[in-house]
């Protein structure tokens with residue numbers, strides 16, 4: 001039985017910034033990795049002046065699609081499925097009301113499409129989103145809304161019988177940016193006398209409390225460079241001198257070489273801590 005990891009994301013760039021190092025690690029280890037991206041990222045502005053172009057202004061969707069495929073290749077994704085919905089934009093902006101916006105798609109129809117993909121790809125591990133309190137983008141909330149329903153419906157023979165044979169995903173994880181990770185990196189930057197990009201972010205986040213959920217940590221120390229190269233492929237969204245790249249990779253390797261995950265649902269036993277997301281999955 002081949003091992004498969006399916007990552008469900010909202011926009012081009014999310015696959016690189018959320019769990020990208022983990023995908024690189026597993027794809028290198030021979031796990032088949034599949035990316036499902038809900039939207040084309042059409043609503044975001046061109047944030048990097050160096051990537052502004054006539055084409056980017058005329059057809060940002062085409063440019064971001066190319067960037068996505070380039071990033072996916074760097075991370076080692078074996079397959080990329082674009083669901084083709086339109087980026088819904090930030091709350092209370094005109095893209096919210098576009099007929100093709102992801103938030104305006106019939107949720108049952110989206111769920112059925114996702115169930116069909118899961119039943120055909122047969123992943124043991126899937127990535128979805130948590131409640132995203134720290135970044136309430138409507139498309140991210142939509143991915144959150146769909147994550148557990150996909151996990152449940154794909155396994156249920158009564159649901160969507162014409163969408164393939166039922167498939168039980170073993171574990172559903174959400175890649176998370178934990179506050180403790182940010183604090184550790186922020187402090188380590190200070191100790192080296194470097195400017196931390198996380199100061200403002202930490203002020204906006206709720207204070208660290210015991211409720212922080214990190215169910216799994218994956219050691220991606222050897223894959224930080226790959227994840228950054230993938231993120232940098234999103235030239236129209238990510239400037240090469242932007243905050244994402246200010247923390248030296250050797251510092252990350254030294255103080256926090258992990259990507260953090262929250263377990264949203266599981267059908268197998270789960271041992272928390274630094275480990276393998278496929279732990280407990282039948283060979």
Ligand SMILES: [Zn+2]
Nearest residue numbers: 010011014140
């Ligand atoms: Zn996004």
